[in-house]
Amino acid sequence: MKIVIIGCGRVGAVLAEAFDTAGHEVVIIDLSTRAFERLSSEFRGQAVRGDGTDEDVLRRVGAVGADAFLALTEGDNRNVMAAQIAMEKLEVNRAMAKVNDPVRAAAYAELGIATICRTTMLSDAIQTFVGLRGSGMPSVIDAVAHHHQGPPPPAGAAAAVGTTGAAGAAGGKA
Amino acid sequence: MFVLVVGGGKVGYYLTRELIDSGHEVVLMERDPGRASQIADEIGSIVVAHDGCEGKYLDEAGCNRADIVAAVTGDDEDNLVICQMAKHHFDVPRTIARVNNPTNEALFRHLGVDEIISPTRMILGSIEQDIPVHELLHLAALGDSDLEIIEAHLQAGSPAVGRSPSELSMPEGCSLFAVVRNGVATPLRGDTVLAVGDKVIAIGGTDCEALLRDQLLGANLEDQAVAGETATR
Numbered sequence: 001m002k003i004v005i006i007g008c009g010r011v012g013a014v015l016a017e018a019f020d021t022a023g024h025e026v027v028i029i030d031l032s033t034r035a036f037e038r039l040s041s042e043f044r045g046q047a048v049r050g051d052g053t054d055e056d057v058l059r060r061v062g063a064v065g066a067d068a069f070l071a072l073t074e075g076d077n078r079n080v081m082a083a084q085i086a087m088e089k090l091e092v093n094r095a096m097a098k099v100n101d102p103v104r105a106a107a108y109a110e111l112g113i114a115t116i117c118r119t120t121m122l123s124d125a126i127q128t129f130v131g132l133r134g135s136g137m138p139s140v141i142d143a144v145a146h147h148h149q150g151p152p153p154p155a156g157a158a159a160a161v162g163t164t165g166a167a168g169a170a171g172g173k174a
Numbered sequence: 175m176f177v178l179v180v181g182g183g184k185v186g187y188y189l190t191r192e193l194i195d196s197g198h199e200v201v202l203m204e205r206d207p208g209r210a211s212q213i214a215d216e217i218g219s220i221v222v223a224h225d226g227c228e229g230k231y232l233d234e235a236g237c238n239r240a241d242i243v244a245a246v247t248g249d250d251e252d253n254l255v256i257c258q259m260a261k262h263h264f265d266v267p268r269t270i271a272r273v274n275n276p277t278n279e280a281l282f283r284h285l286g287v288d289e290i291i292s293p294t295r296m297i298l299g300s301i302e303q304d305i306p307v308h309e310l311l312h313l314a315a316l317g318d319s320d321l322e323i324i325e326a327h328l329q330a331g332s333p334a335v336g337r338s339p340s341e342l343s344m345p346e347g348c349s350l351f352a353v354v355r356n357g358v359a360t361p362l363r364g365d366t367v368l369a370v371g372d373k374v375i376a377i378g379g380t381d382c383e384a385l386l387r388d389q390l391l392g393a394n395l396e397d398q399a400v401a402g403e404t405a406t407r
Contacts, residue, residue: 053251055277077227080258081251088284103229104255107263 001025002066004092006052006082007073011098013038015070020045027061030073052082055089069095076101083113102137109141116140175199178240178266180226180256181247182206182213185272189246191217201235227255229263237264244270250278257287310387313375320379326390328372334390340364345385348378 001024005012008030016028017040026045029052030036036047050057052071063069069086071079079097086092096114099105105117116139124134175198179186182204190202194217203226204210210223224231226245237243243260245253250273257269270289273279276298282290311325328335334342339350339362353362354373360366368374374390 054275055281075251077249077251077255081254084254084285085281089281101228101230103263104227104259107229107259111258111262 001068002062003027003068003070004058004061004063004066004086005029006069006071006079007098008035008038008047009072009074010038012070012072015072016045016047017043027063027066029057029061053078053085055085058082058085058090063092064090066090066092068093071095071097073098076104080104080108080113083108084111087112096140105141106137109143112143114140114143175241176201176236176239177242177244178203178226178232178235178237178260180243180245181253181272182209182221183246183248185246186244187213189244190220194220201240203231203235227252227259229259232256232259232264237266240264240266242266242268242270246270246272248274250274254278254282254285254287257282258285261286261288310383310391316377320381321377322380324376324378324383324386326374326376326386328368328370328374328390330370331392332370332390333388333392334368334374335370336367338365338367342389344389345378345382348376348382348386350374350376 001019003019003024003026005016005026005028008016008028012028012030016026020026020043027048028036028039028045029048029050031049031051033049039047046061048061050061052058052073063086066086069083069090069092071082073079076099079099083095083097086095094114096116097108098118099108099115100118102117102120105115105120108115117137120135120137121139124137124139127134177193177198177200179190179193179200180203182202186202186204190200190213193200201220201222202213203222203224204213205223205225207223210221214221222231222235224234226232226235226247237260240260243257243266245256247253247256253271253273257271260266261269268288270291271282271287273282273290273292274294276292276295279290279292279295311327313323313325315322344350350362352359352375353366353368354375355369355371362374376386378386
């Protein structure tokens with residue numbers, strides 16, 4: 001499989017190495033070359049400095065037609081935009097964006113991107129640890145409306161998603 | 175009209191002021207509390223000091239009853255998400271995004287943003303208007319003489335198209351010596367017929383440039399525009 005990862009933070013770096021060890025073709029992109037110090041010297045994939053929300057950059061690193069595209073930077077919006085570019089412009093098969101705001105995470109699943117929400121994951125894990133019941137929200141929300149062609153679904157498509165429980169921190173810049 | 179402006183930079187600030195002056199109801203969202211209170215001091219308590227990308231705060235700012243949401247922060251990804259949340263989550267009828275990277279324009283449009291304003295594109299367009307397209311390109315100067323190698327890119331309407339070099343009257347001391355066609359350079363012979371898209375390479379003194387331009391490129395753009403105008407009158 002060809003896997004493109006945006007953001008070489010802790011999670012990005014761990015995944016890059018895991019996919020590489022498993023024999024997959026990995027490209028990892030980050031705005032800072034220092035971030036690549038997290039990768040071990042055994043990493044055989046491509047590590048490219050660049051902006052993962054820039055379509056030209058993504059094309060240059062060969063993201064077109066990738067099997068999986070994982071946007072894992074510290075910025076919710078950057079992740080969402082990168083994943084949308086991947087799905088809409090680069091014929092990527094599956095795209096996932098890390099979105100720490102639960103409202104946005106649910107809304108974007110409705111727009112065709114799988115999302116993973118750290119806020120929901122952590123708060124549920126902690127509530128379970130102290131013996132409470134969590135939110136019951138899945139930590140990974142798979143894409144509901146898959147890869148729309150043309151204009152997105154009409155307004156109201158995401159109306160089913162509640163606006164309560166938005167406790168997530170705003171996506172800061174990495 | 176109720177307009178929700180997100181981003182309290184220069185653009186958002188002046189936009190908000192203008193909208194208020196023309197009698198609209200406006201709420202401005204600015205996530206930096208310092209900047210937000212500074213603006214609130216100046217134009218009143220219509221500023222929400224929160225991140226307009228976050229669903230919860232958009233809701234609190236009254237996004238669901240907004241007629242227009244204008245996302246004018248300095249970050250394209252933020253503006254995209256603000257407009258998409260407004261459109262798909264809050265049913266806002268009209269969304270406007272500022273786009274800085276021109277390559278993002280098509281994506282934003284495709285993803286349902288109603289209106290796209292690209293300052294980069296606007297300034298670029300304005301600069302390109304000032305650069306004559308029909309221009310000779312100076313490739314290199316030859317040693318100490320005043321001779322130089324010049325390239326002329328033939329476009330439709332050029333008087334040289336369909337003619338051969340022997341039919342053109344070259345200024346004295348100037349010679350055409352090669353043509354680049356489809357990326358292939360060939361020596362220019364007396365009977366070569368020139369075509370649109372050809373790049374003609376010439377050697378000449380700087381003083382013969384005006385004549386060379388007349389022969390290879392034709393009247394310059396401004397003259398053409400004036401000629402066109404008088405013709406339609």
